[in-house]
Each structure stands twice: as C-alpha cells, then as structure tokens.
Amino acid sequence: MQVEFTVNGKKASLDLPPNTLLVQALREKMALTGTHVGCDTAQCGACTVLLNGRAVKSCNMLLAQAAGAEITTIEGLAEADGTLHPMQAAFKECHGLQCGFCTTGMVMSAVDLCTHHPKADEAEIRELLEGNICRCTGYQNIVRAVLQGQAAMASA
Amino acid sequence: MGASDFSKLPHIGESVLRKEDYRFLTGAGNYTDDINLANQAYAVFVRSPHAHATITSIDLADAKAMPGVVGIFTGKDIEGKMGGLPCGWLINNPDGTPMKEPMHPILAIGKVRYVGDHVAMVVADTLEQARNAAEAVVVDYDTLPAVVRVSDAAKATALHAEAPNNQCYKWTLGDKAQVEAAFAKAAHVTKLDLVNNRLIPNAIEPRAAIGSYSRANDDYTLYVSNQNPHVERLLMTAFVLSLPEHKVRVIAPDVGGGFGSKIYLYAEDVCLTWASKQLNRNIKWTAERSESFVSDAHGRDHVSHAEMAMDKDGKFLAMRVHTDANLGAYLSTFSTAIPTILYATLLAGQYATPQIYVEVDAWFTNTAPVDAYRGAGRPEATYLLERLVSRCGWEMGLGQDEIRKRNFITTFPYQTPVALQYDVGDYHALMDKAQALADVAGYAQRVAASKANGLLRGIGYSSYIEACGLAPSNIAGALGARAGLFECGEVRVHPTGSVTVFTGSHSHGQGHETTFAQVVAARLGIAVDAVDVVHGDTGRVPFGMGTYGSRSISVGGAAIMKALDKIETKAKKIAAHLMEATDADVEFANGEFTIKGTDKKVTFGQVALTAYVPHNYPLDKLEPGLNETAFYDPTNFTFPAGTYICEVEIDAATGTTRVDRFTAVDDFGTIINPMIVEGQVHGGLVQGIGQALMENCVYDPETGQLLTGSFMDYTMPRADDFPTFKLDTVCTPCTHNPLGTKGCGEAGAIGSPPAVINAVLDALKGQGVTEFDMPASPGRVWQAIQSAKA
Numbered sequence: 039m040q041v042e043f044t045v046n047g048k049k050a051s052l053d054l055p056p057n058t059l060l061v062q063a064l065r066e067k068m069a070l071t072g073t074h075v076g077c078d079t080a081q082c083g084a085c086t087v088l089l090n091g092r093a094v095k096s097c098n099m100l101l102a103q104a105a106g107a108e109i110t111t112i113e114g115l116a117e118a119d120g121t122l123h124p125m126q127a128a129f130k131e132c133h134g135l136q137c138g139f140c141t142t143g144m145v146m147s148a149v150d151l152c153t154h155h156p157k158a159d160e161a162e163i164r165e166l167l168e169g170n171i172c173r174c175t176g177y178q179n180i181v182r183a184v185l186q187g188q189a190a191m192a193s194a
Numbered sequence: 195m196g197a198s199d200f201s202k203l204p205h206i207g208e209s210v211l212r213k214e215d216y217r218f219l220t221g222a223g224n225y226t227d228d229i230n231l232a233n234q235a236y237a238v239f240v241r242s243p244h245a246h247a248t249i250t251s252i253d254l255a256d257a258k259a260m261p262g263v264v265g266i267f268t269g270k271d272i273e274g275k276m277g278g279l280p281c282g283w284l285i286n287n288p289d290g291t292p293m294k295e296p297m298h299p300i301l302a303i304g305k306v307r308y309v310g311d312h313v314a315m316v317v318a319d320t321l322e323q324a325r326n327a328a329e330a331v332v333v334d335y336d337t338l339p340a341v342v343r344v345s346d347a348a349k350a351t352a353l354h355a356e357a358p359n360n361q362c363y364k365w366t367l368g369d370k371a372q373v374e375a376a377f378a379k380a381a382h383v384t385k386l387d388l389v390n391n392r393l394i395p396n397a398i399e400p401r402a403a404i405g406s407y408s409r410a411n412d413d414y415t416l417y418v419s420n421q422n423p424h425v426e427r428l429l430m431t432a433f434v435l436s437l438p439e440h441k442v443r444v445i446a447p448d449v450g451g452g453f454g455s456k457i458y459l460y461a462e463d464v465c466l467t468w469a470s471k472q473l474n475r476n477i478k479w480t481a482e483r484s485e486s487f488v489s490d491a492h493g494r495d496h497v498s499h500a501e502m503a504m505d506k507d508g509k510f511l512a513m514r515v516h517t518d519a520n521l522g523a524y525l526s527t528f529s530t531a532i533p534t535i536l537y538a539t540l541l542a543g544q545y546a547t548p549q550i551y552v553e554v555d556a557w558f559t560n561t562a563p564v565d566a567y568r569g570a571g572r573p574e575a576t577y578l579l580e581r582l583v584s585r586c587g588w589e590m591g592l593g594q595d596e597i598r599k600r601n602f603i604t605t606f607p608y609q610t611p612v613a614l615q616y617d618v619g620d621y622h623a624l625m626d627k628a629q630a631l632a633d634v635a636g637y638a639q640r641v642a643a644s645k646a647n648g649l650l651r652g653i654g655y656s657s658y659i660e661a662c663g664l665a666p667s668n669i670a671g672a673l674g675a676r677a678g679l680f681e682c683g684e685v686r687v688h689p690t691g692s693v694t695v696f697t698g699s700h701s702h703g704q705g706h707e708t709t710f711a712q713v714v715a716a717r718l719g720i721a722v723d724a725v726d727v728v729h730g731d732t733g734r735v736p737f738g739m740g741t742y743g744s745r746s747i748s749v750g751g752a753a754i755m756k757a758l759d760k761i762e763t764k765a766k767k768i769a770a771h772l773m774e775a776t777d778a779d780v781e782f783a784n785g786e787f788t789i790k791g792t793d794k795k796v797t798f799g800q801v802a803l804t805a806y807v808p809h810n811y812p813l814d815k816l817e818p819g820l821n822e823t824a825f826y827d828p829t830n831f832t833f834p835a836g837t838y839i840c841e842v843e844i845d846a847a848t849g850t851t852r853v854d855r856f857t858a859v860d861d862f863g864t865i866i867n868p869m870i871v872e873g874q875v876h877g878g879l880v881q882g883i884g885q886a887l888m889e890n891c892v893y894d895p896e897t898g899q900l901l902t903g904s905f906m907d908y909t910m911p912r913a914d915d916f917p918t919f920k921l922d923t924v925c926t927p928c929t930h931n932p933l934g935t936k937g938c939g940e941a942g943a944i945g946s947p948p949a950v951i952n953a954v955l956d957a958l959k960g961q962g963v964t965e966f967d968m969p970a971s972p973g974r975v976w977q978a979i980q981s982a983k984a
Contacts, residue, residue, distance in 0.1 A: 075227070075400075078904075122220070126219040133869045136705070139397075171905070174398075175877050
C-alpha cells in the first residue's frame with residue numbers, strides 16, 4: 039500500500055506491504071538506522087521517534103498509521119549544519135550515554151518529555167523515562183542530561 | 195614512563211567529553227544490524243521448544259518449497275565436518291582428571307538440551323520469507339526429563355553421555371586440613387546458605403551478525419556484535435571450521451553493550467560464516483529480544499554454603515565454602531573459569547583470613563549456557579563473603595563496620611591463602627570515606643523518620659575486592675586458560691603529527707576512543723582531538739584479546755604506553771639528529787624535545803614530519819617512519835576495591851523495598867577520565883542493585899521452560915528504581931602497570947548486591963527474618979516477613 043508522510047521535514051511516499059512497521063520503513067527503506075530495535079514487546083524504547091511531536095515506539099505501530107504524519111527521527115534533530123539539538127548537547131555534556139544504542143530513543147523521549155513537561159523535577163523525569171531502558175549508564179547521568187536539556191530547551 | 199609521572203601529565207584526570215558521542219547522538223552509530231551488504235540473504239534459526247529431547251526426525255520438504263528460500267541447514271549437514279564450539283578454560287578434578295567436555299555442535303545433532311538450542315538455520319532472500327520457512331520446518335521430538343536446578347542434577351537424566359551424573363567437574367582450592375584445624379579452635383562459627391540468582395545480561399543491542407564470503411578471494415568477513423574480534427576469529431577458525439586465520443576477517447563495529455554476553459563464540463556466528471560459502475551469499479541474522487533471552491549466555495546461578503571460624507574478638511581464623519555452580523547445557527567459551535578461577539580466588543576479599551578452603555561442583559542442566567556476566571565470578575564471591583561477614587558481625591554483636599575493620603588487610607603486598615597476591619590498597623581509608631559520605635552518623639535519625647512513616651529502614655555494608663586486568667598469561671595458563679591474555683597497541687604517528695591508535699581492546703560503551711586518546715595526547719603533548727582510536731577489526735588491528743574483566747585500560751592502555759615508549763625513544767633519536775646532539779641529552783616534555791642547558795628545541799610535529807620526509811635524517815642508523823607496535827602481558831592482576839553502603843526502606847505491609855541512599859567509594863588507582871569512570875560505576879551499580887532488587891531468571895523446574903523470557907517478565911531496572919548515588923574515590927595506584935590503573939567496569943555490579951541485601955536483612959531484623967535470597971522483590975520480601983511470623 040502507498041503511504042505518504044513527512045520524515046525529518048521531507049515528504050516521502052512509500053509503497054510497502056500493509057504489515058510493514060514504522061520502524062521497518064525507517065530503518066530498511068529509508069536507511070534511517072539511528073532508530074534502533076532493542077526488543078519485541080514495546081518495552082525498551084530504543085525505537086522511539088516523534089510523531090506529530092509526540093514520542094511513539096516505532097516498533098509498535100504500522101507504517102500505515104503514520105500516513106499524513108510528521109515524523110522526526112534522531113537524524114532530524116540536529117540543525118542542518120550539524121549543530122546538536124540542546125538535548126543532544128546535554129547528553130554529551132553530562133555523559134548521558136555509553137554504548138549509544140538506547141541513546142537515540144532516549145533522546146527522542148527526553149525531547150518529548152521536556153516539551154510537554156517543561157517543569158518536571160528529577161523524580162518526575164525518572165518516572166517519565168519509564169518507557170526507555172538503558173543497560174549502561176545507570177540512568178543517573180541521563181537524568182542529569184534531561185534536566186540540563188530541559189533548561190536549555192526552555193531558554194532556546 | 196612510570197605511573198607516578200604519568201598521573202601528573204596534562205589530560206590525565208580530566209573529564210574530557212567523549213569523542214564518540216557525536217555519532218551516537220545523531221543516529222550515525224554503525225551497529226551490525228545497521229550494515230547491509232549486496233547480495234544479502236537473511237537467516238532465521240529454528241530453536242528447540244523443549245528443554246531436553248531426542249530429535250526423531252526433521253522434515254524440510256515444505257520449508258524448502260517456500261518462496262525465497264536459499265538454503266536450510268541442520269545438524270546432519272555439519273556432523274563430522276567441523277568441530278564443536280570450544281571451551282577456553284580447562285579445569286581439572288582434584289584427582290587430576292580433566293573436566294567433562296562434551297561436544298557443543300553449532301546445530302543440534304540428534305538431541306536438544308535446552309529451550310532455545312539451535313536446531314536448524316533457514317536462509318531466504320528476505321527476513322519475512324526466512325521466518326515463514328522456519329515455521330514450516332517440521333521437527334519431531336521425543337521429550338526427555340529436564341533438570342534446571344543444581345540440587346537435582348546428580349539424579350537427573352544425563353544431558354551428555356560423557357557426564358552420566360551431569361557433573362562437569364569438581365574443583366578445590368586451599369588447604370582443607372589447615373582449615374579444619376582452625377575451625378576446631380574457633381570461639382564461634384557463623385554459617386550461611388545462599389543462592390546467587392541467575393541473570394540474563396540483556397545488552398540493549400541484541401546479538402547480530404553477517405557472514406560474508408568472497409569467492410574471488412576465497413576469504414570471509416564476519417560482522418558481529420562482539421567484545422573481542424580476534425578471540426572470536428581464533429576460536430572459530432582454529433577449533434570449529436579449520437580455516438586459515440588470514441582468510442577470515444572479523445569486524446565488531448559499534449556494539450550496543452556487552453557485559454560479558456558478547457565475549458563468546460556463538461553457534462550463530464559460525465553458522466553464518468560457514469553457510470556464506472555454501473550458499474555464496476552474504477547472510478544476516480539479528481536476534482529478536484525473545485531469542486536473546488533464550489540464547490545469550492546467562493550469568494551467576496550459584497548455590498553455596500559458607501562458614502567462618504572466628505576467635506572471641508571476631509577475628510577471622512578460617513573460612514570454608516562449598517558451591518554448586520550451574521553451567522547450563524553446554525560449556526560456553528569461558529564458563530568453566532567463572533565459578534573457579536574468577537570466583538574462589540576472590541574469597542579472601544579485603545580480609546586477612548589465614549586459611550580458606552573452597553570446593554566447587556559444576557553441573558550441566560537443561561538451561562542456556564552460563565558464562566561471564568559483568569563481574570564474572572567476582573560478584574558471586576563478593577556476595578557470599580560480604581553476606582557472611584555482616585552475619586558474623588551480627589552474631590558477634592559487632593557492627594557491620596567493626597567486623598570488617600577488625601579483619602582488614604593492612605600490609606601490602608599481601609599473599610592470600612587462595613592464590614592471589616594483592617599489590618596495594620587502603621581498605622580502612624575506603625571504609626572511613628564511605629561512612630563519612632553516607633552520613634552514617636545521621637543514620638539513627640533516619641531510622642526514626644522512617645519509623646514515623648511506618649517504614650522499616652536498614653543499612654548494609656559491602657567491602658569488595660576484585661581481580662581485574664586479566665591477566666598474566668603464564669599464570670592464567672597454569673590455571674587452565676587455553677589462551678594468552680596480553681593486549682596489543684599500535685601507535686601510528688602521521689607525517690603531520692596527528693596519531694591513529696590501533697588497539698585490541700574493544701569499546702562497547704566504555705569510551706576508549708576518548709580515554710585512550712587522552713593517554714596518547716598526554717604522552718606526546720598533542721591535542722586529544724589529534725588522536726583517533728581504531729578498534730574492533732582484525733583486518734586493521736594487530737592480534738588483541740579484547741575487552742572483559744575490566745582489563746582495557748590496565749592491559750590495553752599499558753600496551754599503548756609501551757608503544758609510546760618506543761615512539762618516544764625513536765623520536766628522541768630523530769630530534770637529537772635535528773639538534774646535532776647525542777640521544778641521551780634529549781629531553782621530551784609537553785610535545786617538545788629539548789637539550790638540557792641549551793635553548794635548542796624541536797617540536798613533536800617537526801620530528802613526525804622528519805620521520806616521513808627524511809631528507810635531513812640519520813638513514814644509516816635509523817629507519818624512516820614513526821609507527822610502533824607493542825604487546826603487553828601484565829605481571830599480576832590489578833585489585834580495585836571499595837566500600838559500599840546502602841540504606842533501604844521497606845514497607846512491611848507490601849514488601850516494597852526502596853533503595854533510599856547508596857554510597858560507593860572505590861579505589862581504581864589512577865583515574866584518567868573521572869566522568870567516564872563515574873559513568874561505569876553508575877551502570878555497574880544499577881546492574882548489581884538490579885540483581886538484588888528485581889532481576890531474576892526463572893526456569894520452570896519441571897519443564898525447563900524459561901518463564902522470564904521477555905522484558906514483560908524479566909524485570910529490568912528503570913530510571914525510577916534508583917536514588918542519586920553518592921560516589922567518591924581513594925587512590926592507591928597499581929604498582930605493576932605503567933599507568934597505575936586498576937579498572938572500573940565491573941566494580942558497581944560486584945560490590946552492590948550484598949550491600950543491598952545486608953540492608954534488607956538489617957531492616958527486617960525486628961521481623962524475625964534472618965535468611966533472604968535475592969531478588970528483594972515485593973512478593974518475596976512480603977513472603978519472608980510472613981514466613982518469619984509463622
């Protein structure tokens with residue numbers, strides 16, 4: 039089936055079987071491999087992207103459900119000249135990543151979190167990150183990064 | 195250069211932001227599943243649904259007729275044509291006979307021995323076609339009784355003909371007679387039974403591999419999510435496929451976490467490599483998470499009994515331990531070393547216990563193979579010892595701190611009764627700093643505050659030691675290792691003075707691209723950005739042993755230091771020529787070569803250029819170029835140590851247990867990048883506290899089915915399960931490597947579980963609970979309270 043949508047600001051039209059997952063379309067058809075797959079039960083959050091500005095797990099929805107939507111993946115977050123988004127920069131400055139695999143989904147969730155909960159405190163941030171699993175960092179520096187990214191996004 | 199001079203160099207001890215982060219943060223990381231090759235097919239593995247069964251028939255007719263199928267392989271295709279997956283560590287029984295080492299075929303031959311055992315590999319043009327065809331493979335099984343617990347293993351149906359009672363080996367360490375004599379004189383003996391629960395590693399990147407064969411060159415490339423590509427290649431070529439090593443290149447690109455589980459040579463890696471030639475196709479496989487749960491090597495799974503003999507003042511006289519270790523259905527790459535060499539040798543801990551005797555029985559069961567997982571034997575030793583020591587304190591009427599302080603080793607080097615010699619440490623300093631940072635003085639007030647809220651508060655201590663920097667090859671060899679444990683480093687200075695470093699260490703989150711660059715930049719007096727680090731490719735890096743056992747900086751970093759020594763020696767000769775001086779008069783610091791007492795000076799950049807444009811150059815005495823390789827084989831293990839203090843709050847009505855405060859003070863020797871070291875500790879703590887509070891791999895004891903086979907069933911630690919940790923360090927530099935480093939990757943996972951459970955037991959004292967096994971999940975804690983009441 040033909041699905042038209044916008045990915046990182048560019049219009050796309052894909053003709054794929056109706057059972058194609060959004061993450062498959064992004065990774066396999068559009069070579070946007072920054073969106074990762076870490077589980078098969080929609081638990082880990084490595085595949086998180088923004089759909090019309092809200093974080094969604096792209097392993098858990100069909101491409102067809104994204105018809106007409108605006109999708110932002112990790113590849114679309116930095117500025118055109120490569121300058122990192124404030125949340126990406128905060129993750130780097132706070133050492134909020136180690137192996138990098140969960141990171142892309144974590145950053146997308148963090149952007150959603152801070153957009154919709156701009157005043158979330160540490161405890162709330164920890165709770166709001168429930169949908170993303172990281173096995174490396176112990177979360178402490180992720181939480182620090184989200185707080186810093188939140189402040190940077192507010193002042194941006 | 196020695197450790198003391200090294201630690202004073204610029205960039206050493208500086209939290210340099212990570213060079214690798216930009217690509218990870220922008221989605222430009224290159225993990226194995228992100229790679230796609232031309233002519234690529236997809237593999238799906240047909241796995242056993244039974245824990246133990248005879249394969250009576252495999253019917254491939256329907257599957258082969260499915261669209262897109264390129265090939266299907268079963269045990270029949272490989273039987274007699276290749277070896278099994280090798281075990282890298284030989285353990286002998288007390289009578290000198292070797293351990294039982296049954297064949298571990300890459301596809302099951304006649305029998306399956308655990309749920310997830312690999313039965314067939316289906317290859318098709320697309321992943322969907324491969325999945326569909328795999329479902330059409332018809333395997334008939336005759337099921338056999340399964341065993342999952344070590345306590346049941348001896349009487350269970352044999353997994354392997356070679357081991358009729360399912361025992362792989364018995365192994366002992368220490369002087370039994372001396373220990374018994376000491377126990378006979380003891381004023382008090384503290385006894386403890388405990389279980390170290392089985393864990394599933396769960397790196398967030400599932401295992402993945404692409405087997406690729408070039409008919410034109412008759413060579414292979416294996417892309418694989420792996421921690422040690424040279425070891426992977428050596429094991430696969432020499433022991434399984436009998437291929438010449440130079441015909442196989444193994445590339446481990448960006449790897450999304452390992453924690454031990456990606457050290458091993460897995461059946462899938464070999465199948466893909468072998469079949470790529472059979473089918474003349476590049477073949478990709480990526481594990482689904484459910485597949486990872488059943489097929490990645492698991493961790494821990496010990497059942498132990500321990501006893502400590504003390505004098506009337508609580509001084510330890512002797513300890514004896516018996517451990518049953520679950521090895522799973524087959525021997526994974528280093529599985530046999532974990533409950534022996536990496537476990538029993540650590541049972542002295544930080545204490546001057548004069549005599550220790552350890553007996554280990556290792557068993558085959560119908561479960562996934564068990565191997566090293568973050569800490570690998572050392573968490574098991576620490577959990578046992580630190581639980582036992584706190585209990586000793588409680589039984590002797592001494593505080594958890596006091597019992598430890600009375601028994602700390604205070605003079606170094608210290609020879610333990612269990613083979614290791616600690617080079618250096620300061621255990622009292624660690625304890626003192628941890629107690630201050632944890633505000634132990636305010637503990638009584640916090641107990642009262644919890645009580646006012648209807649909650650029970652407890653405090654738990656753990657003073658761990660680990661042996662890292664694996665390992666002196668000759669010692670490891672004498673202990674059964676079938677490999678060397680050195681590391682390589684190549685420093686390639688480019689004509690314009692920038693540097694590429696090639697290391698056998700492998701970074702899968704540890705930040706080597708930054709830390710190793712700091713080492714080189716510090717030594718050569720150049721910018722950190724002028725140094726790039728290459729790892730993870732047998733086609734580019736000299737033979738190296740990879741990353742595990744917190745060895746990268748202490749062994750891999752030391753190899754780079756040795757290569758830098760050679761660079762410096764040669765560069766001084768070039769500089770001497772340029773300054774018309776003798777080699778011995780040249781001094782090198784901050785990137786400049788000078789002659790003492792003169793104003794002569796040349797920069798490192800000038801020397802580099804001269805090495806490659808040797809117009810004014812002593813060509814009669816010196817080769818052009820500035821490129822040096824070194825191998826470093828450590829002379830001893832390193833011994834990071836620390837004291838961890840945990841406070842928990844428990845709601846007795848629900849069993850809900852919350853870690854309220856956690857303090858970790860570690861001695862890692864020299865620290866190159868404190869930011870990265872702290873990150874390693876945070877991650878280790880969450881894995882260790884995760885084991886203590888929530889993680890638990892459960893097999894059905896009757897059927898051998900994995901009951902915790904997804905993130906819905908196996909509780910992974912999440913951000914809201916933890917407080918903010920308090921960290922600090924003490925530094926006693928390692929005495930025998932040129933950096934003074936000890937390694938920090940596993941400490942958190944080693945030290946934290948007993949601190950948590952000691953805190954749980956402390957909190958539950960008033961409830962009559964004296965025994966408790968991990969994890970402290972609400973149901974288990976509530977049940978313990980109810981059982982104590984009954």
